[in-house]
Amino acid sequence: MNATQAVGRLIAVTGIDGAGKSTLAAALQQACTVAGLPVILVGKRTVNVQGSPELSRYLDAVNAVVYRRDASVGQASGDHYWLLALAAWYTLQDQLVVRPALQAGTHVILDNTHHKILARYAVNPDVPTGLAQQVFAHLTPADLILFLHVAAEEALRRKEHFTPLEAGRTGPTSDDFVAYQQRVTDALLAYADDAWAPIDVTTMKPDDVLQEVTGLLHERRILTVTA
Numbered sequence: 001m002n003a004t005q006a007v008g009r010l011i012a013v014t015g016i017d018g019a020g021k022s023t024l025a026a027a028l029q030q031a032c033t034v035a036g037l038p039v040i041l042v043g044k045r046t047v048n049v050q051g052s053p054e055l056s057r058y059l060d061a062v063n064a065v066v067y068r069r070d071a072s073v074g075q076a077s078g079d080h081y082w083l084l085a086l087a088a089w090y091t092l093q094d095q096l097v098v099r100p101a102l103q104a105g106t107h108v109i110l111d112n113t114h115h116k117i118l119a120r121y122a123v124n125p126d127v128p129t130g131l132a133q134q135v136f137a138h139l140t141p142a143d144l145i146l147f148l149h150v151a152a153e154e155a156l157r158r159k160e161h162f163t164p165l166e167a168g169r170t171g172p173t174s175d176d177f178v179a180y181q182q183r184v185t186d187a188l189l190a191y192a193d194d195a196w197a198p199i200d201v202t203t204m205k206p207d208d209v210l211q212e213v214t215g216l217l218h219e220r221r222i223l224t225v226t227a
Contacts (some may be wrong), residue, residue: 008102012110015148018155025111043111087135119187147198152181
């Protein structure tokens, strides 16, 4: 990066399952691209390491272990293992994809940050909360964290179906999903600081969410984007 090149900005999106994180992240990337801004969208399937097929293959292999494994393997491995496996994935993606992009002056839209994982472990009595915080503490801090706050009942309506993990393995009913996701919401709110921008999206359409987000970016002097 030359002396006059600006560092990219990191905008992260978090929220419970069904909040609309991926929808917003994709729409925001598109809006930035239309505005002529250099931007990439980074999600849990992003494995491309610029200029390095070898590192891309390695990142893809780690992704396969973490996200593309048999469900029975996941449950058998235990919560401590998955905390460390997820920390390894987020660490590699941060080191190999996010930081180089920011240093090159490219803005990064980060879909589904580690905060939801922290929140899930915060409501898990079997793993110390401090351990979960520690293994993610080194990740690049975001310039803005968009917290899509949605009522758990509305999240369920949007999803229609949910996995045992999305109900915290507490039970198979809709009430189990709603109760667990509410606990995760409360845990997420506990992490909020000045970098967070909570947006109640319960009754909002995706276009309205995007418009509010672009206004926030302009207001906080992070990026100028027109929805």
